[in-house]
Amino acid sequence: MSGVPGRTRALALLAGCFLASALVRTALVGPAAAEVLFPPQEALEFGDTAGCGPESEALLEVLRERGAQLDSLEQGIAEREAALEIAEAELQRKHTELVEAEERLAATVAAADGAAERDVAQLTAIYENVKPKRAAGIFSSMDTEFAAGILSRMSPSSAADILTLMDADMAYAVSVVLAARNMNAGGVLPATGN
Structure with a gap:
């Protein structure tokens, strides 16, 4: 029985020697192997392929x-x-x-x-100074919309004098245009007496 523990100790001692030998070899060969595998930076430049596989x-x-x-x-x-x-x-x-x-x-x-506003204002002033009978004859031959526009800018008394002397159909058409403008501007047409 005394031989078995001695063998174990001998094997352990032999394994320790092998391990120590491996460590020593690795310590000595390691730096040299590292230099071969990984050369120093100054030795390798981007375009330098010397020593490369x-x-x-x-x-x-x-x-x-x-x-x-x-x-x-x-x-x-x-x-x-x-x-x-x-x-x-x-x-x-x-x-x-x-x-x-x-x-x-x-x-x-x-x-x-x-300029158009000044022209219309000047034209309105001219027609206000024309005698109503003469102005009524001119207004009767005008376009309905245009005549209504001029009459709407006149003083109410001048416009009334001209309207009463105009052709009845034309006076009615101008009155309808004037009333429609007032209605579109928020006014209302007078109610009919039905």
Whole structure:
């Protein structure tokens, strides 16, 4: 029985020696192996393939091609951005021109409206100073809408004098137009006596 524990101790001692030997070899060979597998940074540059295997060279070629594609893509994006900036500036310029044209048009329309208003006011003043019988003859030959517009601007007494002397059908048509304008402006037609 005394032989079995001695054998175990001998095997344990032998295993310990093998383990120590492996550790020593790893410690001595490790730095040298690391230098071969992973050379210092200054030894490898991007374009330097010396000391690389065919797989490494193929990988470097793929990386170079990918870098060239990315450079080309970046240049395309920069060109598109420049084109967009030019288009945006042109759009802004056209928008400014449009706003200026709208302002000029509004000023022209306002001037035309003002001139038309002055013309109608002057025409109204002229017809107020014409004798009612003569004015009635002129108004009877006018377009109904136009005659109603002029009469609506006159003083009520001048308009009444002219209406009473106008052709009866024309006076009625002008009265209907005047009443419709008042109704559209919020007034009401007089109720009929039914």
